[in-house]
Amino acid sequence: MVQKLANKVAIVTGGTSGIGLAAAKRFATEGARVYVTGRRKAELDAAVAAIGRSAVGVQADVSRLADLDALYAQVKAQAGRIDVLYANAGGGSFLPLGQITEQQYQDTFDRNVKGVLFTVQKALPLLADGASIILAGSTAGIEGTAAFSVYAASKAAVRAFARNWILDLKDRKIRVNTLSPGAIRTPGLVDLAGPDAAQQQALVDFLAAKIPLGRVGDPDEIAKAAVFLASDDASFVNGAELFADGGQAQI
Template identity: 45%
Template sequence: MKRLSGKVALITGGNSGIGQATAELFAAEGAQVIVTARRPDVLERAIGDIGHGAIGIQGDVADPAHHALVVAEIRARFGKLDIYMANAGIITVAPSATVTPEQFDAQFNVNARGVFFGVQAVVPLISDGGSIILTSSLAATKALDGHAVYAGSKAAVEAFARHWALELRARKVRVNVLSPGPVDTGIVQKLGVAEADRPAFLKTMTDAIPAGRLGESEELAQAALYLASDDSRYVNGARLHVDGGMSVS
């Protein structure tokens, strides 16, 4: 039997990378998948790739009104939500001395504010015994050059998860954190590394990973499936590192 049969799953940032790979896997495992993204063109493409009757809703996770609209649509169409993966995120790599207020606000608005108000919106709809998965980052617990603001926004997410695991215990809603290391996704392409410098940059990263390579989106999707399914029914308030061992190197 498919592990998510009969489940309704919502994934923010489900249009690329980890989010889309997870959406594709959840759909293949029997879930009704809803994904959100800011750009309608990439959202439409992702829905075609995900298949299995997946639904896309365009909007900005930094806007609480967007979450209210998403919840209203899911309630009207399905009457419930079983799995929520707050995955949308952005990064701007810069030393602290050069960070602008606009760069700071953009990262915290999506990575922290978007997660907080997304969970706040879905909690009344999510089923008792449901699963909430928050995508964090290795950067939240390991200092990396130029990642101070991004790391702060992801550390906030991990603090949210600990509190929510306690706040939702009466309803048996589990709240866990998925913590990727470097993954070869579109977000890596946006780090500002010149194409000529990319080989050296990737070598520096892979040399710091005991597994000797970057992760793949599909590997993170498998970890998310574990957290979403009954396989992890006794896992709550946990941070799952999926980083090839980089967190201990």
């Protein structure tokens, strides 16, 4: 079977769990050498072990520019280029208008907007002409959700990045697309409900009831979509927002 990412060099930020880890595994299966980042060393080491020999872990917080500089210095020394960049790291939390704090705003925008911006900008010298950049969007960027406005605004900003960056990068034929999952059963999703298992399941059931397919998604389903955007199968897909949401935001 032909590997869709054979001999490619890929980076997945936030690759220690959930969608990021699933994508890194898929990229490796498809033949890529994969660099994954994470903020916690123990989780990073476990992810590298799970991905396999083609994985390299780099401890980094994408909201810290010095960490990004160190990441790209290592990639430059070891690989010399980047063919696929999946700016996946991010997160959010629930707070309704009237209770939003400066800390919540800064944490969300530092990870989801500042982190994405500088993850991409600092990668530019290493990105190969014709490379694929994938930005982590969300159905929240086009839907209204109570107490989730800060996260939603951050994902709308990410979508705007893609539309503009394809113009900045057109001379290099670098594609930039947004991959927007719906509700996916990841640690980050269930943790929004708190530590109680019953509350976590209640959240999953509530979200599943809103999805035409009748269930939440699996991280590997998003990883498969990421492989498509990363590969030559998507050679004429540029500036798009690909929803992998079971129909959640399409009704």
